[in-house]
Amino acid sequence: PSAGAKGTSLLLVERGMPGFEKGKRLKKLGMKAQDTSELFFDNVKVPAGNLLGGEGKGFICLMEQLPWERLQIAIGAVAAAQAAIDWTVEYTKDRKVFGQAVAAFQNTRYKLAELQTEVQVARVFVDKCCELVNVDKLDTATASMAKYWCSDLQCKVMDECVQLFGGYGYMWEYPITRAYADARVQRIYGGTNEIMKEVISRAMGLGGR
Structure with a gap:
């Protein structure tokens, strides 16, 4: 600029x-x-x-692209979270602890069920946002909701899945480990999630300074 x-x-x-x-x-x-x-x-x-974009229109051009940028982050977050769950399901089926698969423990099954449900809910919201962006009706506040919620969820899913991988989840050779490291920036770029909440609250008429 x-x-x-x-x-x-x-x-x-x-x-x-x-x-x-x-x-x-x-x-x-x-x-x-x-x-x-x-x-x-x-x-x-x-x-x-x-x-x-024309002289003097730089700020306008950037602002017009913010909803789409933030939706892209949300889309990537949901896709990455789903991939993490899929890897973890396969791993826990194969990994044996105390003579049985990790997936046989109730804690493992319930935890993965919870994560899958949350990712599915996020996917529905993201799909709705995609419908809105296709007809040029995705507003900044809604895109900010998608960005902050889905990136927070992505980091939560990655952390829980690394835990289910155990020690292997800390080894760089496993995709879950690399995905865990990649996920952290999602809550920072495209506007930090704290800024997303500020945008949302102002759209609700809750003005700050």
């Missing part, structure tokens, strides 16, 4: 432009296949043709 007399504008900065440099790759907790690095800008000259 670039701020000027007419407001904020969006500019496409491309690799190789003089004054634009990338820093070293940052080491993250999860999402290790997705490179992240610092970006440095020093008097970068961007061609007028690299203006996105």
Whole structure:
């Protein structure tokens, strides 16, 4: 984004432009296949043709995309949570403790039943949000509800599933472990879940400062 007399504008900065440099790759907790690095800008000259969305319309363009961005996070959260449950169901069927499968214990069965129910409820809400976005009726507050609720649920599911995996759930070679690490950022990017609650409360007429 670039701020000027007419407001904020969006500019496409491309690799190789003089004054634009990338820093070293940052080491993250999860999402290790997705490179992240610092970006440095020093008097970068961007061609007028690299203006996105019109001059002075950068903030509007970003705000218009927020509901869809947050819905994408919710969709990914539900999909990842379901994958975690599926992995855990298969693992607990095979893993033996005290002479029987982990899945044979009532605690395991009930815990997985609870998680599956919660993920199914979240999926219904996300499906409804997808219907709304397809007809351009998904508002920011509803998208914020989906983002915060589903990402919170994703982290809960991952934690419970890691517990059912036992010690193996702490080993990087298992997908549940990598999914556990990847999940944590879901509650941060796209707007932290605390910000999501602020957006929702303001839409309810509960204004803050």
